[in-house]
Amino acid sequence: MLTAVSRNVACKAPMSMQVRNMATLKEIQQRLKSVQNIEKITKSMKMIASTKVAKAQRGMETARTFGVASNSLFANAETKAAEDSKLLYVAASSDRGLCGGIHSSVSKATRRAIEQHPDALVAILGDKPKAQLGRVVRNNIAISFNQIGKDMPSFEEASSIVDTIKEQGIEFDSANIVYNKFISVVSYEASVIPAYSQEAFKASPNFAVYEIEDDVLANLQEFSFANSLYWAMVEGHAAEMCAKRAAMENATQNAGEMISKLTMTYNRGRQAVITNELIDIITGASAL
Template sequence: MLFTVSRIARPSAAPVSKAIQARNMATLKEIQQRLKSVQNIEKITKSMKMIASTKVAKAQRGMEAARVFGTASSTLFTSAETKAKDDDKILFVASSSDRGLCGGIHSSVSKATRRAVAEKPTAEVVILGDKPKAQLGRVIRNQIALTFNQIGKDMPSFEEASSVVDVIKGQGIEFDTANIIYNKFISVVSYEASIIPAFSEATFKASPNFAVYEIEDDVLANLQEFTFANGLYWAMVEGHASEMCAKRAAMENATQNAGEMISKLTMTYNRGRQAVITNELIDIITGASAL
């Protein structure tokens, strides 16, 4: 009877030890797999940071050129003392893009648009970019008149801005004042949501100092389309420069976070591996002492 109990008791201890070793080995394997995945992510984010860095300089050069023309249009309205009236029909144009992984670029435009629409509930909204469309569609779906995507995939051009203006006019969207909401580039690490105004023919013609320019009616229509497209191009280029800088900063932060995670996982893996080796040495020494 004693012999039978002893035979049952001995094998019960062995599976527990093997189970602990198997659990430790599985944990080490999981840590190793996660370490490799984080290392791959670090390579991707580092590459994306380098790509964004090369695009920042080009985007800033394009922004400086667009600012010259945009400032000229703004000066025209300022000199004519063109202002929106309280009962004007307002159109908001939210200018952003389709791409992600660039911080709060899209949220900045979306929040500014929501605040503007809250003050003018009857205003219509035109959205450039899939990201702000998804954010604004949940809140002001009924105010959205038109949306665009695949705009400014590389560097925004005046032709793209002109095409957007043509589509807006072709859809019969009327307005007295169009407020273009975009991300104004301040520095490589900061930006803020701002507004570029564009006015209709009637609003510009009603300006106090309009008679100084002596503009004919047929020229006025072309001028109105040009100033609208010019302001939209300015907004798109500034937003593109802000996006590239934000993307570079986001990828740099992601690379740093991945590096910190790699260090922690490496330390955890080395500690676990050392613990397994120590346990195996203890088993060997204990077995040798028993012999």
């Protein structure tokens, strides 16, 4: 008797689950309307990102020109960090999401660098890389900044970050700025821009050629650090805008495909309902 009851229950369970999982026409219609709203949002965000890409690329070209000129000073002086020097890694990203793997690229490159230099300090620009790096290199984080990436980065913003790092007493001989290098509108890669302290620059083999006084040298070091940081932030911002545009374009295409499938499913269900109603009407008329 018990066996027969258990079999009946086992036979009825799939039927009830099947009925419970079947979507009604109203549910499909609501789902279709929500996906259409999502498509409108992603399409608008794509248009906004497209307008920002051109502006970001123009700012990137200007910042890159000044950054390359500033770094050529260290290249001509043959400045290099000593093996036992104090290292500082600056992970330059932003607070914004919906832009693909922009933040993960910087976080992974910084994490690999910290694995090679466990005693190095880390300064983080942006809440997204902070959340990613905080789970792995929490003890190495010396300072972090937020409210990054809301608009086009400026040199004043980079100067303020450098001043804050100096005020916090974070000492370093070499600072490696990890950022997303802009390659094309669909490609970027994590790269490093070096910056050096005043003592490291003075120890360069060709430093005597420049004949720079000490008070000028201190200002030059802060300016070159801020200039390199500005270059990294602006170029990373351009890569982020291109990645955001690509992400919103893919999201819009996916929403369009989902709308087509839901529309087809809704039409088939509606046609089945109409057919069943016609059959009932015809059957009733035949019975009369």
